[in-house]
Amino acid sequence: MSLLRLTANVRRSSALRAVCACGLLVAALAATQARADSAAPLAGLVDAAAQRLQVAEPVAAVKWHTHGLIEDPDRVQQVLADMRADAAERHLDADYVARVFGDQIDATEAIEYRRFADWKLTPSSAPADSPDLAASRSAIDGFNQTMLTQLAANWDVLHSPQCPAQLDTARSGVARARHLDGLYQQALTTATKSYCA
Numbered sequence: 769m770s771l772l773r774l775t776a777n778v779r780r781s782s783a784l785r786a787v788c789a790c791g792l793l794v795a796a797l798a799a800t801q802a803r804a805d806s807a808a809p810l811a812g813l814v815d816a817a818a819q820r821l822q823v824a825e826p827v828a829a830v831k832w833h834t835h836g837l838i839e840d841p842d843r844v845q846q847v848l849a850d851m852r853a854d855a856a857e858r859h860l861d862a863d864y865v866a867r868v869f870g871d872q873i874d875a876t877e878a879i880e881y882r883r884f885a886d887w888k889l890t891p892s893s894a895p896a897d898s899p900d901l902a903a904s905r906s907a908i909d910g911f912n913q914t915m916l917t918q919l920a921a922n923w924d925v926l927h928s929p930q931c932p933a934q935l936d937t938a939r940s941g942v943a944r945a946r947h948l949d950g951l952y953q954q955a956l957t958t959a960t961k962s963y964c965a
Contacts, residue, residue: 814939847873861924942956
């Protein structure tokens, strides 16, 4: 086998492993519903937000390998416009929904910045492969729809005096069930900070 053919086979194999790993991560995140306190009405919403945050890992890996920017204003504006339109179709307050998703995006970008800092300071900890960005974005889009459905289902709770206590209970339950570290707990708090209107 020629060196050129061997190199091509190795590249294809590495790319296939990266795509498979990203696919498995996304499938595991989507399939795993945190066993948060079932009495917490906001647990499903907060769990979807936590799962969406976890997709920051493969997205950061792609951006690291492509030397891409963490912030993508065009993508952010498109996501927020889509969420506003979806909110209007469901007769939800589009400004509230955009604020919620803006917080989610800010928290996700913060995780990506942290990973870049970690990998810059310890290059050996950087991911060896670059996952498929399209698969990650598809997962994010799915979590966005789950979150929007949960926002609609819990609208009354989110706009009630009980919301802060219910949100704290849900965050604690999801953090415990998903074994979120300090970074992810902080990101989850940021992502959910505008839930209680």
